Amino acid sequence: SECGNAYEYFEDRIVRVGVQHGGHGTGFIVKTNKILTAKHVVWVEQSKFYEITGKGMNHRPDYLDRPVAITRADKADIAEVWIRTQKIKPTKIFDGMLLPGDKVWVAGYASVYPWVIVEGVVNTTLEPGFNKWTKAHTTIITGDFAQGMSGGPVLICRDGEFQYAGTISAMGVQSVPMGWRPLRLPLNFIGFVMSPFEVRKFLNK
DSSP: TTOOOOHHHHTTTTEEETTSEEEEOEEEEETTTEEEHHHHHHHOOOOOOEEESSSSSSSOOOOOOSOOOOOOOOSSOOOOEOOOOOOOOOOOOOOOOTTOOOOEEEOOOOSSSSSSSEEEEEEEETTTSSSSTTOOOOOESSSOTTTOEEEEEEEETTTTEEEEEEEEEOEEEEEEETGGGGOOOOOOGGEEEOHHHHHHHHHTT
């Protein structure tokens, strides 16, 4: 793309966020020492220890005896982690809204595999209150998603650079509540993403 090699851009910034009970999610280094991920990945009451690994980390994995992120968003599934990383060029936060048909890149540690990059297409954005499960502006993206990618980044190419445009919150799988089914989307191939609006609102609090 005009923004360069997506793999190389992600490689320095994508991290795996492991938790004590054996599960994991994904995070993204948006600037030196600051990772964005999903609140539900790190704010798990039963799990007090976290392991954050990735090329962008400059030390051995950190094991912490307390939650490593305190979200300042009361509804959106977004959290930030302050932890030592490699010095890295900040990723600009996208200041627009994702529109149907926009091409995006998402990445994450899918299931038991190393991290993957997925090219996706924006389908629509749901307003808060669309149904009882929608508590924040949620963008729906069509693409290959899998467990473990929660907290992963959504990047869009604008003005010759990759920009952070959302945080993966959930996958469209068969266990998704029936309330989503009227969307008539292929349930195994969609991602529910906290929108750029929610990311900006979170970071500006």
